[in-house]
Amino acid sequence: MTIPFFDGHNDFLLRLSRKPEARRDLWLGNTGQGHLDLSRMKQAGFAGGLFAIFVPPIPSGNVAAFETGMPDPPYAKPLPPLMDHATAQPVALAMAGLLHWMERSAAQDFALCRSSVEIRAAMDTGRIAAVMHLEGAEAIGPDLDALHLFHDMGLRSLGPVWSRPTIFGHGVPMAFPGSPDTGPGLTEAGKDLVRLCNELGILIDLSHLNEQGFDDVARLSTAPLVATHSNAHAICPSTRNLTDRQLHMIRERGGMVGLNFATFFLHPDGTGGTDLGWDVMLRHLDHLITHLGEDHVGLGSDFDGCTVPDLIGDVTGVPRLLGAMAAHGYGAELVGKLAMDNWLACLDRCLR
Template sequence: MTALVPFFDGHNDFLLRLLKTPAPREETWLGATGRGHLDLARMKASGFAGGLFAIFVPPASSGPPPDFKALMADPPYALPMPPEMTHAQAQPDALAMAGLLHWMARAAPRDFRVCRSVLEIRSALEVGTIAGVMHMEGAEAIGPDLDALHLFHDMGLRSLGPVWSRPTIFGHGVPMAFPGSPDTGPGLTGKGIDLVRLCDDLGILIDLSHLNENGFDDVARVSTAPLVATHSNAHGLCPSPRNLTDRQLHMIRERGGMVGFNFATFYLNTDGRADGGPGWDTMLRHLDHLIAEAGEDHVGLGSDFDGCVLPDLIGDVTGVPLLFEAMGAHGYDAPLIAKLARENWMDCLDKCLT
């Protein structure tokens, strides 16, 4: 039996699923239900050694969540942009998800730990404990005075994306559309510039994944930290506004940053569809492109587990070892796979977190 490759994942939405699932929390986290993409048992069985766990506040809705597979089945498409959300609307769910991340550690103290530094992450990995790092996808829960950022930082927040695919008081996100360019409008606001500077001061990574092109460039201009997109793919292969152009990948390389390879089918398929059909060849073409343009020291995984439609070949977190096998068959040697699996993330986080 092939030994598991321990890996660090740049993005998942398990906290939102945990918040919204009607089943008892213990069943969703500790039980072997097989639902969703993640739970503790499957993470341990797959080599999931750690990752960024997103606090994401979804658009207010009284109905069921959107069926992205249906909405993105017939490109071209342009999904309506959700309206801006105030910090008063966003904070309750954001605080609840921050609490759930800590609850996960209390519920399984030997198996899961909330980590605030690379030293803590490495220490967890050495003893086989999964390292959970708090991330925020869309900064709506941070009010205009930025005071809440200090509170979330004390809770463990170490990575933050100023926007999701809707405007915030800090900047503008790219739409969920296909095909399209990331050049979709204005960049950071004045408050967004203040937010980036404070994140630099506190040692909070700025995630570029959902920012439009002007916002990306504004972060590059204002921040002194490495440029990081936690879960994005190659625009040259799939022209979604969410994917990164070669120019952006070059900037990430030059600034010593990272791009996390996203498993979402609508950012993999050349036609932007959300079906589960992408094979290893499609996924490996994106990895090849990211490595060629950003460099092999600046690419890792950013799965988007529990937040996307996955390729059928992956299915859930237990499919990641199969991806590593496909990388090996494609010609990636063991040192390169180790870089992509975890070492590049560790090196990047070491430069970003304080």
């Protein structure tokens, strides 16, 4: 029996945006390319997920290195420069349009959802429940007016930064080994952004924020603390992973962490090899469960935005991961929580 699961993060929209001439085949065909398409999602039990709008760095000099993965550790990649909203907004709007197109082109199988009620209703009718997410808020200008526009289009989850500075705050650099405590926290505009997200019922994603920015959100926000795709820093000391202190804060606030499948954020030695076994992912899950509790851990694959273990390969490998959890000793109830139930309960708490 296939266990349905909810995925906290994917970059499928970025892949579609890069090949506009092939978008129908990539979504509705059987190309086998990348990690996701509608057919494989249905086959795997992908019941819903957060679909990221991500504006990639403009290739210039060593900024293009972000497109080709991380080097062997130790490494500390330079951050791309700040991107203004005039540059980012057209790209983000086009990706939002792609998500709406996905719904229209597969209305019997796929629904763009704006509330937890809509998410559950879509799943009850066998449709994949998609939630629009903005990874890095560059497309939102300093007056924040565009946030209302994106909210009307369906935006319900937002990360103030990706791993580059914005007018709202600072992301962690891609570095190993390293601490997430890498610089200043939210700007005044970032604090206003957090307040408006709370007002509108938009989930605030902490995954790429540095530690001081994380703490600022914790002080300002009235919502649960959520990191949609991050791992345990105690096991893999990447700047992108969460310290035990941060995990405890997320637990205290009724939040959530989605396990990131990216090999660079799994390997204890910071390497990106794809031949790692289930034991590494299970060590992260064990640690997250220990520090967060069984009700605050789920999946946040980063599909189509990272390199994943060979044992997973693409979305059709998620059932194998769930099977490895069961073989590891997780009972059926816990596997169900990690697969989907915890995400649905968290979204109940976060969305209006």
